[in-house]
Amino acid sequence: MADRPKDGRLIVVSNRIPKGDVPSGGLVFALHEALMGAGGLWIGAADVTETAEDGLTPIGSDAYDRATFALTEAEHEGYYLGYANSVLWPLFHHRPDLLTFAEGDFDAYVAVNKRVARAIAKIAGSDDLIWIHDYHFLMVAHELRALGVTNRIGLFLHIPFPNPNDIMALPQVAMLPSWLAAHDVVGVQTRRDVVSVRETMRHDPKAQILNDGTWIRDGRTFAVLSFPIGIDAEGFEIAAREAPTVDLQMAPDAPLLLGVDRLDYSKGLVHRFEAFDAYLSARKPGMPRPTFIQIAPGSREDVAAYKEIREDLERAAGSINGAHADLDWTPIRYIRRHVDRDRIAGLYRRADAALVTPLADGMNLVAKEFVAAQDPDDPGVLILSHFAGAAEQMEAGALLVNPFDRASFARAIRQAVEMPLEERKSRHADLRAGVFAQDIDWWTTNFIDRLRAAPGQGPNRGAA
Numbered sequence: 001m002a003d004r005p006k007d008g009r010l011i012v013v014s015n016r017i018p019k020g021d022v023p024s025g026g027l028v029f030a031l032h033e034a035l036m037g038a039g040g041l042w043i044g045a046a047d048v049t050e051t052a053e054d055g056l057t058p059i060g061s062d063a064y065d066r067a068t069f070a071l072t073e074a075e076h077e078g079y080y081l082g083y084a085n086s087v088l089w090p091l092f093h094h095r096p097d098l099l100t101f102a103e104g105d106f107d108a109y110v111a112v113n114k115r116v117a118r119a120i121a122k123i124a125g126s127d128d129l130i131w132i133h134d135y136h137f138l139m140v141a142h143e144l145r146a147l148g149v150t151n152r153i154g155l156f157l158h159i160p161f162p163n164p165n166d167i168m169a170l171p172q173v174a175m176l177p178s179w180l181a182a183h184d185v186v187g188v189q190t191r192r193d194v195v196s197v198r199e200t201m202r203h204d205p206k207a208q209i210l211n212d213g214t215w216i217r218d219g220r221t222f223a224v225l226s227f228p229i230g231i232d233a234e235g236f237e238i239a240a241r242e243a244p245t246v247d248l249q250m251a252p253d254a255p256l257l258l259g260v261d262r263l264d265y266s267k268g269l270v271h272r273f274e275a276f277d278a279y280l281s282a283r284k285p286g287m288p289r290p291t292f293i294q295i296a297p298g299s300r301e302d303v304a305a306y307k308e309i310r311e312d313l314e315r316a317a318g319s320i321n322g323a324h325a326d327l328d329w330t331p332i333r334y335i336r337r338h339v340d341r342d343r344i345a346g347l348y349r350r351a352d353a354a355l356v357t358p359l360a361d362g363m364n365l366v367a368k369e370f371v372a373a374q375d376p377d378d379p380g381v382l383i384l385s386h387f388a389g390a391a392e393q394m395e396a397g398a399l400l401v402n403p404f405d406r407a408s409f410a411r412a413i414r415q416a417v418e419m420p421l422e423e424r425k426s427r428h429a430d431l432r433a434g435v436f437a438q439d440i441d442w443w444t445t446n447f448i449d450r451l452r453a454a455p456g457q458g459p460n461r462g463a464a
């Protein structure tokens, strides 16, 4: 085990944990960097285990330690595919219509959250900071308090927080305020999310808001704040500059539009294809023929809603290409294969516009990566949905669109493709300044500093 620093270790909990080398870039890399600085322990889920035993299995040690908690096949189904990804994910992305409650899923979620809490309670030193990530572990802090743990505990929610109407569809809605209140700091991506958390807490008769915006419940105070996540902007810029060139087999003057997403119904891919279709239909003869590359490898394919979105998208791409393609031109190239980060960085730089148009998204890092990857002397245009968390920081430089409004979305595509160089440069300069100033180091440092500064308080045993 690594040595314990004097001012307390950092204990990070996230569902996904690198089992071998840490991939460069992305959130995983940021957490690795934070742990390299603070020293500590990173806990994540094991690849399915035989039995549900307590305790942690060490999987590597460096300047900090890494360890996994057990997760059986049944728990993977109930906790991960079930409660986390078929209940919390759709609900927090404003899709209560996609909720599927299966018998036993919540029990599996509780069992896994309790196991993680017991493991942390056993090893946490009194000065350690505990930083929990995302919707997979909403109950861990509450369980830790019940076990008598008084450490500072932070939660960062990477996805949006639901509005008060949607949250009513959660059978465990009455428990949510006590889960949240067990933390010292609850971090969300945007100011809009802070308002949504506030609305949920307001319905809780036991919670009271103080003048400075912090909450008091069960004798403990906690703060709800926005910490918009950033990227390794410098690293991405270098990766884009040095990326291998790919022969895209396009006419030199043909505009390239690009979408890069995990295949997910929250990303608005069908709406995006339909807007591109509307843009193609409105094109005048003789104008350059654009190519739209959409990279969207499948994810969570064991969940029914994900199979459906894949089929919808294939149908939409086929029908749009059928209507507009020619012998030497395929308007949409829909790529389901995984594409390496370096090649993606190169494609960002080559693209004339990025279509980042989710229907709901915590932040959306693709928007920021695209900006970091541009050549400042000839930058591409960011088309960004109002519903991406990133819109709060990027509204001045991006073309903001409502992905549900096909006609105006199509006009934005045209505006991007035809935008004069001077306007592109000035919009990009604005975006670039923000992406580089509020990068991933800024985010990690801000969160950890805020958590460290939280006033210490008791365990609040047995709070309901």
Ligand code: ADQ
Binding pocket: 026, 027, 158, 159, 229, 260, 261, 262, 295, 296, 297, 338, 339, 340, 341, 344, 361, 362, 363, 364, 365, 366, 369
């Ligand atoms: P995600 O939903 O995964 O993350 P996003 O932030 O867009 O969404 O992407 C995460 C990373 O995956 C990016 O670095 C991106 O480059 C990469 N990526 C996406 N599609 C890819 C593809 N097709 N091929 C290769 N790489 C791809 C969740 C929340 C987001 C939030 C992040 C971080 O849903 O809203 O921004 O966490 O907090």
